[in-house]
Amino acid sequence: MTWAQYRDLLITDQRIANGRVAYQQNRALLGRVQDRFGVEPGVITGIWGLESSFGAGMGDFHVIEALATLAWEGRRTSFFRGELLAALRILDHGDIAPAHMLGSYAGAMGQPQFMPSSYLRYAVDFEGHGRRDIWTSRPDVLGSIANYLAQSGWRSGEPWGQPVVLAGNFAGAATGRDNRRPVGEWARLGVRPANGRPLARPDTPAAVVQPDGPAGDAFLVYANFGAIRRYNPSDYYALVVGLLGDTVTA
Secondary structure: OOHHHHHHHHOOHHHHHHHHHHHHHOHHHHHHHHHHHOOOHHHHHHHHHHHHOOOOOOOOEEHHHHHHHHHHOOOOHHHHHHHHHHHHHHHHHOOOOHHHOEEOOOOOEOOOOEOHHHHHHHOOOOOOOOOOOOOOOHHHHHHHHHHHHHHOOOOOOOOOEEEEEEOOOOOOOOOOOOOOEEHHHHHHOOEEEOOOOOOOOOOOEEEEEOOOOOOOOOEEEOHHHHHHHHHOOOHHHHHHHHHHHHHHHO
8 A cells, every 4th residue: 555545545534524523522631641741642542543543433342352352363473472371360350241342353451452462561540430441431541642642752742753755866865764863954955844833943853754755745753753663663554643733632
């Protein structure tokens, strides 16, 4: 699938409309989450929207059964055996009843679609009710996403990236998320903002990403792009999260 196909499949008018409603309904909560974890509402809302359509679709597979099947037969039996044991520890703690522990066919759980091992590391009881409920507690869902990003290196107050136009002397410059230069150097090569928002400070490390090659969209991405990729190691995914979050919170 090309970037353009992926983008158009996931950033739809309906998802944007639903996201704006979800953001407005949860602005106060997202503000409290930001105060605690230093993660901005846009990226939290973007992940929430991409993972479960703002809580509307988190999967209806029973997690223990799904993980037991994959631990018994599959290409990654060792990985899923570890996830199965992590899921059993969650049940042992009493955070969720077995019948309500629902997720995807591969064991990703709840509204943030955490694997059980990620749940044990990053899920939080933001609501303060004595358990970490990423299935039905919106405070726990949004707080857990923020905690995941905070522990993945999210830098408060900094953007994830932005769409740009490549002009001037840019032809031939090295692109890709690992080819980082100061923003000022990119600007001298002809990188210009495409959405009216200024580029970051000239000394900020950044990379130019062209997911469909030279003829397609271009983005200047910063350190927080890497934090999103720790949630899902895909450039496409991180770009959609950033763009969706920026759009619904604008």
